[in-house]
Amino acid sequence: MFALGQRLRHFAGHVTRTAGAVNGERVRRWFQDKKAGWYAVLEDPRMPATSTLLDHAHHAIERKLFMMKGFHHPRGSQQAFLTGLAHLYTLVPYQRRAKHADQCGVEVEGGTVPTRDWFLNLQLLTSGGFR
Amino acid sequence: MEHAAKPIRHNRTITGNFRDEATDFALLGTTKAFVEFVLAFLLALGFQLTHKASCSAGGSLTRHSHYARIRLGGLTIWRVQCTACKAVFTVLPHFVWRYRSLRPEVARDALLAPHGGLSLELCAVIHHRSPMALYRLVCAFGQQSLVKVLTRCRLPLPTYVLADEKHSHCLTEQVDLPTIISGRVIWHLGYTEHASAAALTESYGTFQRAASQQEPSYRVRGILTDGFDSTTKSLRTLFPGARLGNCLRHAINKLPKPRAAIALPVRKA
Numbered sequence: 001m002f003a004l005g006q007r008l009r010h011f012a013g014h015v016t017r018t019a020g021a022v023n024g025e026r027v028r029r030w031f032q033d034k035k036a037g038w039y040a041v042l043e044d045p046r047m048p049a050t051s052t053l054l055d056h057a058h059h060a061i062e063r064k065l066f067m068m069k070g071f072h073h074p075r076g077s078q079q080a081f082l083t084g085l086a087h088l089y090t091l092v093p094y095q096r097r098a099k100h101a102d103q104c105g106v107e108v109e110g111g112t113v114p115t116r117d118w119f120l121n122l123q124l125l126t127s128g129g130f131r
Numbered sequence: 132m133e134h135a136a137k138p139i140r141h142n143r144t145i146t147g148n149f150r151d152e153a154t155d156f157a158l159l160g161t162t163k164a165f166v167e168f169v170l171a172f173l174l175a176l177g178f179q180l181t182h183k184a185s186c187s188a189g190g191s192l193t194r195h196s197h198y199a200r201i202r203l204g205g206l207t208i209w210r211v212q213c214t215a216c217k218a219v220f221t222v223l224p225h226f227v228w229r230y231r232s233l234r235p236e237v238a239r240d241a242l243l244a245p246h247g248g249l250s251l252e253l254c255a256v257i258h259h260r261s262p263m264a265l266y267r268l269v270c271a272f273g274q275q276s277l278v279k280v281l282t283r284c285r286l287p288l289p290t291y292v293l294a295d296e297k298h299s300h301c302l303t304e305q306v307d308l309p310t311i312i313s314g315r316v317i318w319h320l321g322y323t324e325h326a327s328a329a330a331l332t333e334s335y336g337t338f339q340r341a342a343s344q345q346e347p348s349y350r351v352r353g354i355l356t357d358g359f360d361s362t363t364k365s366l367r368t369l370f371p372g373a374r375l376g377n378c379l380r381h382a383i384n385k386l387p388k389p390r391a392a393i394a395l396p397v398r399k400a
Contacts, residue, residue: 037377047353050380054293067250084273086320105315111284119239128142131179
């Protein structure tokens, strides 16, 4: 998957080196004209190339919603419930055999949590009195 | 008869980490020690309190009124007040929930069980709690927006994000869950009953407004989508300067199938 992005980027670079900057630019323009969305990914290396991490999050949330079965409250706030699930997804640490064992999503992304206790963190961070 | 508009009551509850219940009980007896403990805790945490808009931040905290929680054996809950704006903050010990008698250790186990894959119904059987109590607990966490909570964790607002919708079901309705993530962190998880551009703009707009409130100069530089038309339109409306990219994994699905190999005799011929 990642190889496709790299290969297309390298291909444009290869054309620039071997056939000159004009032809390299032509290939890049072809990407731009044909597939502006792909080109946007190739142009900026900081741009994520695939939606794999988003799919992980979607699957995790979907599993929990499926487990809810009949517990959707007809007059409940679905938005609040989903936001609560998202907080849990972000703040519950990964299991001990995982790549980022004992770290939560916030820590993996460079954030800091107030304590080592995930549940206390959840209580502190969702308190209404803090700005 | 016209009624005067009821003023909105802000949730100004602070959860304090008192280590154990004995420390909390000991502190409740001494006013000065209690306020000093709360101040030290706030300094250690590094969070700002939600004062009133008019507050000049020059005030200090003083001990305010108190009340007793009968269901928790008459536990005293104290409030502190800002001397400048008069905003009152309820200080809850970490072992007490707002409006709930649930013990935190029970809540922790009951929330871990569905996270590990158990249904709400089953974990309610294990922990002797009704599924609706757990549902309400998760809803209580959800009262605070994701952007607020994540910026409290000192995470910078994301400049490159992934955005997509998840088709799901709520009771008998088909619904969409517009999502914005950056890395392993969910920055927005919305709920819409239609996948139209207008509905998605409304949902993604919640994130945009929350982020702009945190940082008025906030700009998204790049957004990766799966190329769904309504998503692209709504994101273009909300983030006009952002570069919109298409996921390469979705792009592979659109590529034509590889050509079948040409047999050697045919090639030779």
